Amino acid sequence: MSTTPPIAMVEQTIATAGVAGDRGSRKTTRIKGYRAGFWVYAGLAVVVLSAVFPYYWSFLIGSGDASTISDPNMSWIPGGNFIANAISVVNDPAVGFWPALWNSIFSSTVIAASVVVTSTLAGWAFAKLRFRGSKALLIFVVATMAVPMQLGVVPLYILFSDLGWTGSIGAVIIPALTSAFGVFWMTQYLQQTVPDELIEAARVDGASMIRTFWVIGVTAARPAAAMLFLFTFVGAWNNFFWPFIVLDRRDPTLPVALSLLQSNYFVDYSIVLAGVLLSTIPLLILFAFAGKQLVSGIMAGAVKG
Numbered sequence: 577m578s579t580t581p582p583i584a585m586v587e588q589t590i591a592t593a594g595v596a597g598d599r600g601s602r603k604t605t606r607i608k609g610y611r612a613g614f615w616v617y618a619g620l621a622v623v624v625l626s627a628v629f630p631y632y633w634s635f636l637i638g639s640g641d642a643s644t645i646s647d648p649n650m651s652w653i654p655g656g657n658f659i660a661n662a663i664s665v666v667n668d669p670a671v672g673f674w675p676a677l678w679n680s681i682f683s684s685t686v687i688a689a690s691v692v693v694t695s696t697l698a699g700w701a702f703a704k705l706r707f708r709g710s711k712a713l714l715i716f717v718v719a720t721m722a723v724p725m726q727l728g729v730v731p732l733y734i735l736f737s738d739l740g741w742t743g744s745i746g747a748v749i750i751p752a753l754t755s756a757f758g759v760f761w762m763t764q765y766l767q768q769t770v771p772d773e774l775i776e777a778a779r780v781d782g783a784s785m786i787r788t789f790w791v792i793g794v795t796a797a798r799p800a801a802a803m804l805f806l807f808t809f810v811g812a813w814n815n816f817f818w819p820f821i822v823l824d825r826r827d828p829t830l831p832v833a834l835s836l837l838q839s840n841y842f843v844d845y846s847i848v849l850a851g852v853l854l855s856t857i858p859l860l861i862l863f864a865f866a867g868k869q870l871v872s873g874i875m876a877g878a879v880k881g
Contacts, residue, residue, distance in 0.1 A: 631856075634849040639657055639658035664847055690752075702763040714763065717759050742824075752815075762804065806862070
C-alpha cells in the first residue's frame with residue numbers, strides 16, 4: 577500500500593491549521609462579558625517595568641564613569657560614556673572579548689541543537705512507542721532533575737582531566753548535549769498534540785516508524801522544539817559555574833571573560849555593566865528574530881489542539 581494518503585492528510589491538516597492560526601493571530605480575541613480594567617493594565621505595567629528596570633539601571637551606570645555608582649546625587653539620565661566603556665571592554669586584552677563571544681555562540685548553538693534533537697527523539701519514544709519499562713525509565717530521567725549539578729562537578733572534572741579535555745570548549749559542550757527537562761518537555765507536548773489514531777493510520781497504510789516520526793512527529797513538535805531551543809540557548813549562554821571551573825582563562829566563554837573585569841583591586845562598575853549589556857545583545861537579537869516564529873508556532877499548535 578502507498579504511504580501517500582496518511583502523509584498527505586497530515587501535511588494538509590497541518591497546513592490548514594497553520595493558515596487558521598495566522599488568520600486568528602491577526603484578530604483580537606475578546607472574552608464575552610469581560611473587559612480589561614485598570615488593575616489588569618496596572619499589573620502588566622508593573623511586570624514590564626520590573627523586567628526593563630535592570631537593563632535601564634545597567635545602562636545608566638554603564639554610560640557613566642567610575643564614580644557614578646557611588647554618587648549620592650546620581651542623575652537618572654544616562655551619560656555619554658557608554659560607547660567609550662563598551663570599546664574599553666572590547667579592546668581589553670585581559671578579557672579577549674571576540675574569542676569569548678565566539679566560544680559562547682558556538683557552544684550555546686551546539687548545545688541547544690543537540691538538546692532539541694535528542695529530546696525530540698526521546699520524547700517521541702516515550703510518548704508514542706510502547707516498550708517494556710518505558711514509564712520507569714521516564715521517571716528515572718525526570719528524577720535526575722532533582723540532583724544538583726554541583727554534586728557531580730568533582731567527579732566530572734576528574735574524568736575530563738584524565739581524558740585531557742579540560743581547557744577546551746568541548747568540556748563545556750559534551751556534558752550538556754542532553755537534557756532531562758528537554759525529554760520531559762517534548763514527551764508531554766507530543767502526548768497531548770499527536771493523536772494515536774493518526775499514527776495508526778500511517779502504520780496501516782505502510783509508513784515506517786522513521787517516516788511516521790519525520791512527517792508527523794517532527795512537524796507537530798516544531799513549536800515546542802523552537803521554545804526548547806530558545807530556553808536551552810539562553811541557559812547555555814548564561815552558564816558561568818561549569819565553564820569557570822573547566823575552561824582556561826585564555827580561552828573562556830563570555831560570562832567567564834567578563835568576570836575578569838572584576839579581578840582588579842579597584843572595580844570600575846561602569847566598565848563591568850557596559851560589558852554585561854554587550855553580552856545581552858546577541859540574546860536580544862535572537863528573541864527579535866525568533867519571537868514572531870514562536871508566537872505563530874504556539875498559535876498553530878493551539879488551533880491543532
